[in-house]
Amino acid sequence: MTGFHDILIAPFVEFAFMQRALLGALMLSVSAAPVGVFLMLRRMSLTGDAMAHAILPGAAAGFLLYGLEIVPMTLGGLIAGVLVALGAGAVSRLTIQKEDASMAAFYLISLAVGVVMVSLRGSNIDLMHVLFGTVLALDNDALTLIGLVTAITISALLFFRRALIAECLDPLFLRSVSKLGSPVHFIFLGLVVINLVAGFQALGTLLSVGLMILPAAAARFWAQRVETMCLLAIGISALSSIAGLLLSYHAALPSGPAIILSAGFAYATSVIAAPRGVLMTRLPKTAHRTA
Template sequence: MYDALVLPFIEFAFMQRALAGALMLSLSACPVGVFLMLRRMSLTGDAMSHAILPGAAAGFLLYGLEIVPMTIGGLVAGIFVALGAGAIARLTVQKEDASMAAFYLISLALGVMMVSLRGSSVDLMHVLFGTVLALNDGALTLIALVSVTSMVLVGLFWRALVAECMDPLFLRSVSRLGSPVHFIFLGLVVINLVAGFQALGTLLSVGLMVLPAAAARFWTQRVSTMCALAIAIGFASSLVGLLLSYHASLPSGPAIILSAGAIYFVSVVASPRGLLLSRLPKSLHRAA
C-alpha cells in the first residue's frame, strides 16, 4: 500500500510538483466553480477556458513555451473576451450566452491556427491539454499567486458573491457592489483558468473548476460547506488521477479530470440528493 500510494510522491520530484500544483489549483478553482455553478454559468466557464487560447498562442508565437508571455497573453485574451461578450449582451439584442459562444468558437479556432503556424503537434497538445507532470518553479509560483489571490478575494467579497448568486437584482438595489462583484467574479474565473492552463491545458482547465463543484452540490445546500467539499473532491481527484497516471501510464491531466468525473457520477447516484436516496422515501410511501 505504501509503495502504491506514497512512494511515487517520495521518490520523484516531478510527482511532488504535480501534486503541489494540482492541490493549489483545487484550493482556488473549486470555490470559484461553486459560484459559477450556482450562477448557472458552468458552460460560460468552459467558453472562457477556450477564450484564453489566442492570448496564450500569441505568447507562444513570440517567445515559445515560456510561462510569463503565455500567461500574460492568456490574461489579456480572457479579460478581452469577458468584457467584449458582456458589452455585446448589454448594448445589443443578443444574450450573453450567445455572445460568449461566438467569442469561444472564434477564439478556439484562432488559437489552434496560431499555435499550428509555428509549433508542432506536440506543442499544440501541450497548449490544449497541459503538462501537469512537467510543472516548473515558474508555473508553481504562478499557481500559488493565483491561489492566494483567489482565496483573499473570495473571503473579502464572500457575502456579496453569495447574495449575487441568490438574487443579483436585490444586491444591486441595496448595495453598490452588484456590478463590481460581477466583474471581480469574472476576473477570478479568468485568472484561475489561466493558472489551470499551465497544468491541464485550455481544454481541461475548467474541469477541475466545475466537476468538484457539481459533485458537491449533491451532498449539501450550504454554500460554505459546498465550497469546502468541492475543495476536498478536487484534492481527492488530483491525488487519484496522478496515481493512475503513474501506475497505468495514462495522461495525467485527463486522469485527474476523469477521477473528478467518477466522483461526480457516484454523487449523482448515491448522494442524499442523488437518484437513489432522493427517491427512496417516495417509493417506500407508495409501497405502504
C-alpha cells in the same frame, strides 16, 4: 503494508516531478473549486467553459513569439480572456443577443484561432501541450504563478464572501441595497479568468475548467450551505488530483485527463449515492407509490 506504500506514497516520495505536480494540483484545488461553486450557483458553468477556450488565442500568441515560456503565454491568455469577456458582455448589452449566445460565438472563434496559431509554428506535440497541459512538467515558475493566483483568489473570496453569496441568491436585491453589485460581478469574472489561466499551466485550455466545475457540481449533492459546498469541493478536487496523478503514474495515462476523469467519477458517484442524489431522492418515492 509495503504494497500500500508502493502504490499510494512512493511515487510522491521518490520523484520530484510528482511532488511538483501534486503541489500544483492541490493549490489549484484550493483556488479553483470554490470559484466553481459560485459559477454553478450563478448558473454560469458553461460560461466558465467558454472562458477556458477563450484564453487560447492569447496563450498561442505568447507561444508564437516566445515558445513554451510561462510568462508570455500567461499574460497572453489573461489578456485574451478579459477581451472575450468584455466583448461578449458588450454584444449582449448593445444588441438583442443574450450573453450566453455571444459568449458561445466568441469562444468558438477563439478556439479555432488559437489552434491555427499554434499549428503555424508548433508541432502536434506543442498543440497537445497547449490544449491538454502537462501537469507532470510544472516548474518553479508555474508553481509560483499558481500559488499567487491561489492567494489572490482565497483573499478575494473571503473579503467579498457576503456580497458573492447575496449576488448568487438575489443580484437585484444586492444592487438595490449596496454599491458592490456590479463591482463584485466583475471581480468574480476576474477570478474566473486568472484561475483558468493558472489551470492552463497544468491542464491546458480544454481541461482547466474541469477542476473548477466537476468538484463543485459533485459537492452540490452533499451540502446546501455555500461555505460547506466550497470546502467539500476543495476536498473532492484534492482527492481527484491525487487519484488522477496516481492513475497516470501506474497506468501510464495522460496526467491531466486522468485527474479530470477522477473528478468525473466523484461527480457520478455523487449523482447516484449522495444525500441529494438519485438513490436518496427518487427511490423512496418510487417504493411508496408501488406499495
